[in-house]
Amino acid sequence: MISAPRTIAEAEAVQDRLRPLVDLVGPGPAEPRTVAGLDVAYAEDGVRLAAAVVVLDTRTLTVVDSAVAVGRVAFDYVPGLFAFRELPTLLDALDRITTIPDVLVCDGHGIAHPRRFGLACHLGVLTGRPAIGVGKTPLVGSWEPPARQRGAWTPLIDGTETVGRVVRTRDGVKPVFVSVGHGMALDNACSLVLTLSPQYRLPETTRQADRLCRAALVAGVVTDRG
DNA sequence: GCGACAG
DNA sequence: ATCTTGTCGC
Numbered sequence A: 001m002i003s004a005p006r007t008i009a010e011a012e013a014v015q016d017r018l019r020p021l022v023d024l025v026g027p028g029p030a031e032p033r034t035v036a037g038l039d040v041a042y043a044e045d046g047v048r049l050a051a052a053v054v055v056l057d058t059r060t061l062t063v064v065d066s067a068v069a070v071g072r073v074a075f076d077y078v079p080g081l082f083a084f085r086e087l088p089t090l091l092d093a094l095d096r097i098t099t100i101p102d103v104l105v106c107d108g109h110g111i112a113h114p115r116r117f118g119l120a121c122h123l124g125v126l127t128g129r130p131a132i133g134v135g136k137t138p139l140v141g142s143w144e145p146p147a148r149q150r151g152a153w154t155p156l157i158d159g160t161e162t163v164g165r166v167v168r169t170r171d172g173v174k175p176v177f178v179s180v181g182h183g184m185a186l187d188n189a190c191s192l193v194l195t196l197s198p199q200y201r202l203p204e205t206t207r208q209a210d211r212l213c214r215a216a217l218v219a220g221v222v223t224d225r226g
Numbered sequence B: 001g002c003g004a005c006a007g
Numbered sequence C: 001a002t003c004t005t006g007t008c009g010c
Helices: A008-021 A083-095 A119-127 A186-196 A204-216
Strands: A034-042 A048-057 A061-073 A103-107 A131-136 A155-156 A161-167 A176-182
Touching: A034 A083, A034 A204, A048 A083, A048 A131, A048 A161, A048 A204, A061 A083, A061 A204, A103 A155, A103 A186, A103 A204, A119 A176, A131 A186, A155 A176, A161 A186, A176 A186
Parallel strands: A034 A103, A103 A131
Antiparallel strands: A034 A048, A048 A061, A131 A176, A155 A161, A161 A176
């Protein structure tokens, strides 16, 4: 890692510096063949963590590659600066996969962020890969509840900008918040999320990644000293 | 000033 | 994120 910010001001400066590098034009791969899910789990001390990257075949939703990395939180939790906590360990995990995924599906937001630079943008810019954010709860923006049916959606609007979509991935189940991270159009991002969520609320990518990093913690991969 | 606030 | 029992619904 290069410059690890230590203060809120430094972290915000990093986001402001990288934000112009976000690609909001590229539509993304027409037919993503592999998709990576990323997630982290925290140890009981709340300091050590395990990050997992799981690469799935988009057609079969089967795991074709995966990796785990362990580390320590790199920043206090501050809404809007969440990425700095997990970024170093997530990047370590990404370094350990041998596949180059067509899209990164991140557990958090992309441009649906106060400074339009959430975790998905950060990971997209740093890796140069198309990336999207799938959040379980909103960070910014207002919206109307989508219709009850799976596939229904409403725009997520912050001020005068549409920063994402509120997407129903299961009938009558709480929707997810999808936003562009890097190099992928919102339409395509939402289609992909639905493809990745045939059965559960969250995409298989994040479900598998969540499973893997939790298993890593149980397995004691994260030990003393970390 | 008061509340909201990804994971 | 993580701490946690029962409960509603298919």
